[in-house]
Amino acid sequence: MGASSVPLAWYLILGSALFCIGVYGVLATRNLVVIIMSIELMLNAVVLDLVAFARFIEPARVTGKAFGIILYATAAAEAALGLALVISIWRTENTVEVEEIDVLKG
């Protein structure tokens, strides 16, 4: 099997690296769109881990992959919603810089 040449740990390292990049992106950037992209990155890191575990722990079943696909669908919906929010913020506040938006407080 082709996959045996790459050990599980590598996938997990890649997943963790992606996740950390995502976290960094969410915390350190000021642009809302980039923040949403970073959130997507974190989601993808999780999907990668899921699929890797599915492959290595129970390769015969598709549960992990099915979860992965559902996560992708969710992520797509979430991105669409997030971008719609960004657009609506752009319309009302005329900016997508998070530093300049403080309408979350009641």
Place this chain on the structure above:
Amino acid sequence: MNIRDLTMVAWLVPAGPLLAFVLITLGVHRSRGLSRVLALVGIFVALVLSMILLSEVVRQPSLLTSLENMQDGKRLSWFRAGVEEAAIGVQVDLVDGAALGMVTIVCLMIFVYSLGYMHGDPKTSRFFAYISLFAGAMLGALVVDNLLAFFIFWEIMGTCSYLLIGFWWERESAYKAALKAFLVTKTGDAFMLLGLVLLYSQVGTLSYAGLFDQATVSKLAQTPFIGGVSVATMAALLLFGGTIGKSAQLPLHVWLPDAMEGPTPVSALIHAATMVSAGVYLMIRAYPLLEASQAMPVLAVVGTVTAVYAAVVALAQRDIKRVLAFSTISQLGYMVAALGIGAYAASVFHLITHAFFKALLFMAAGSVIHGMEHGHHQLHGHAVPQGEADFDPNDMALMGGLAFRMPVTAITFLIGSLSLSGFPLVTAGFWSKDEILAEAWRSSPSVFWALTVTAGLTGFYAARQIGLVFLGAPRSRVAVHARESGAVMVLPLVILALFSISLGWLGIPREFPLLGRVVPFHFMDLISHSISVGEDAAKALTGGSFVWQPLALSVLFGLGGLVAGWFVYSRYSARADKEFRDPVEGALSYLHTGWLYRAMVHRFYFDEAYQALFVRPTLALADAMALVDHRIIDGIVVSFASGFGGRGIILPAARAADRHLWDGLVNAVGAVSRSVAQVSLFLDTDLIDGAVNAIARGTRTLGRWVRRTQTGHLPDYLWNAFAIVLVLVAALLLFHRF
């Protein structure tokens, strides 16, 4: 070279441009010079590798297709889903080899030309990244051995075309055109995807070798689908849907003329060498399936109608690039029609020669546009004066007499136009078009006559274009100041012009008098042997002897169109009127058919119809939905809120009952309560209030502290969440027993 090395070469062909794309995007996009060099190196490597493949394939046509060579070691396992394993391999037969050679040569020329055309554009790096990806995707689509991988590369091309047509997205028309191209081609792609699903569900594989061998295909032709239609027919029609979108056949041709909004090298890349050919290539690949199905007449009809329609519309266009766009649609119609009547070898040949002369024409047109823009700058400096802001460098009505100002461009454009209209014996277009017409003569007279008339129209609009652009006297002051483009733009034109002539000699049929015996190489024979077809078709192709009638008729019509156009427009251009009035319009209104000219200018109202049928209803539906949202849903919410606030209209009756019935009861209860309250007041004020106030004070103080975290700034919340997660993880690590 052994088979293993060749396989590696085939794998590496698309790698060069794809790698260039990755490197430019991720690394060097800040340096325009380095980006350009990378893109050029990428396509050049692909060119060298393609030439190696082509020479090997010509010597041994079955080298990279025969089944024993397709076994393991060549195919990479891609993914496994359930019991199915998807694998990607490479397969290169003569059609692929020829197409690879064509794509890499034309792309290299376009890349070199772009050096000059995009000079000084701030988005140069991005441009070279996109066109590298585009070229890589095209090469990938050619070398892979299954429809699924082909579809993926096909879609990458679609995305690139979206990005490149909308490259100057600052202009509204550009991004609208990009969106239109994307949506219209996706309409075709949806059908194609359905076709893939159908084929996969029936055959269980998507590899060319598994799908398109005679046994599978004839089995598919006998499997009924719905209402007497066989699976083969259905699948062929669905795949053809993809071709209709990609190769701009009726009725999905509307995106291609608008795609002229992109930079001119992109027009050459999309409309000549790559994307539009991919649609025809798909049909060539699927030819065994087509042949077994009943879909062939559909191809013949769609192709022929498209060829005639586009040639008629091209007569009335004023934009220099739009004429070429419609001419491309028309020529693609030729290829599809040729496939529909069984002349697949001629179709392949026309695909190759057309790529060269159409790339040449587009790039020469780009050179003309460049020259016109130069003239405009010369006249007005960089500040655009009032009233000339809508100067259109593409408008042929403003040109004229450019032959003396841009001699190299004029000569190469002339060669391209002659090749397009099939000037006898010396041009490549003649040999490929003649081959299609000869086949049509043999198998379908109606297709033959339609295509021959189209050849006449083609000659006429080619001559019209040359007359309006290059001959006579300049019709505007800008044209007076136009100047030849630089060497880096002119050199590719010259090279492509050489190809536009010499390439035809490869395809001179064996039976042709005199010349047929002189030429040692017969492209068409080779192609005929490299596609697996049923026995009847193979026999029909090889058994032909030379017939002179179609040749004479096509020469008569082609030359007739050219000469007529030459006669009309060289005289017209010499007059240099201020007011532009096309002789075609004059002739048609003289015949009381002015409506026909208007219809031609408006491309027979396809865009208007689609606007009315699809675009406006969609937008209207969206508006209606927004209205539902605003009025009805918001209205319900608001009326509930105001109802409970006591100002609504739902509650007055309840209020009346309230006042008269319940008030009495409540007052009675109130009186009793009041006396009780008098007693508790004493307890309350001293005992309980003290406690409550203490709590309230505490809460307020706490609130003042907590409130500081509620800044309303998103990053603060995120940081808080991050800190809490850290704390929780730390707690988990500390206290949890693993």
